[in-house]
Amino acid sequence: MTPLAQHFAPHGLLRIALNHGNRILVSRDREGRAQGISVDLAQALAAHLDLPLAFQHYERAVDVSASATEDAWDVCFLAVDPERARTIAFTDPYVKIEGSYLAGADCPAGDAVELIAAGLPVGSVVGSAYTLTLQRLPGADHLVLYPDIFAALDSLDRGQVAAIAGIRAVMEKEAVLRPGTRVLEPAFMEIRQAMAMPQGRPEASAALAAFLADLARRGVTGDILEAHGVDRSCALTPA
Incomplete structure (x- = not known):
């Protein structure tokens, strides 16, 4: 495991929190498997870091944000909010x-x-x-x-x-x-959605922001949105 991957996934597994309360970004297929924009972005990040991926499932955004200090997940997808930012380090928004x-x-x-x-x-x-x-x-x-x-x-x-x-x-x-x-x-x-990590992992947070910005500049984010029925004009290019 590279030093950067270690910063992202100290347990050796990239744990991604999915908020099923946001049905635009994540849903379940007929077999109950997670699918959607968040899933595609999570898979792209895991491939980029060459890390195994595991989803942690939450039914509400508040359950994700409330668990930020519990070492329950490594990366999440939430709307940027100053109250949440006390415990969560957000990238710039991507949609x-x-x-x-x-x-x-x-x-x-x-x-x-x-x-x-x-x-x-x-x-x-x-x-x-x-x-x-x-x-x-x-x-x-x-x-x-x-x-x-x-x-x-x-x-x-x-x-x-x-x-x-x-x-x-x-x-x-x-x-x-x-x-x-x-x-x-x-x-x-x-509502401006971003990717995020628990506060206290500055190296990984900076790398996550750079990864997301690169996806946006290459049009990958827009492609993912369109694949799930969201107009690519909703995509933002993080700084």
């Missing part, structure tokens, strides 16, 4: 994803501005990047937090909240399944 509201069929708000101005209850997933942002914005007092997206959607279906917050592409898919619901304009944030 941008919008955060939007899905309004219930009976929601009186015509757009996202009206939703917040009216003080209507909005559901959101605890610990997600969009929740962390919304908790710092006007309307934070009217957030109703749920353990996962499925609980938030159930609350919307029951009329317990006027809308829920989430990743725009996911909200659009859920709107198709729920007659009368709609995604409100404008988006409330731009």
Whole structure:
């Protein structure tokens, strides 16, 4: 094992944390195997380092970030957030994803501005990047937090909240399944996804940033996005 690989994987195995709560970046195939943008990037990194790869599976972003100090994983995929950065060293973002509201069929708000101005209850997933942002914005007092997206959607279906917050592409898919619901304009944030490592591995963190920037410059990141149905215009080129 090279010294750099040792910095990345002190246990001899590159442990990659997958956040299954972000269905744009990772999902499971019919056999339950992980697939998606995060998986492809993880495999590229493991090949680059010539390291064996193992996935650590988490259902929520908050579970990934909360375990950053527990030596449970070596690399993760999360949205950049200053609260998370206390324990996690992020690369520059490689993709941008919008955060939007899905309004219930009976929601009186015509757009996202009206939703917040009216003080209507909005559901959101605890610990997600969009929740962390919304908790710092006007309307934070009217957030109703749920353990996962499925609980938030159930609350919307029951009329317990006027809308829920989430990743725009996911909200659009859920709107198709729920007659009368709609995604409100404008988006409330731009979610910038990055790769990251636990704080305290400066050599590996710098190498990870350089690896990701090289993929972006060569167009590999855009190719991976397109292969999984995400427009390559969403790709960013890290510095």
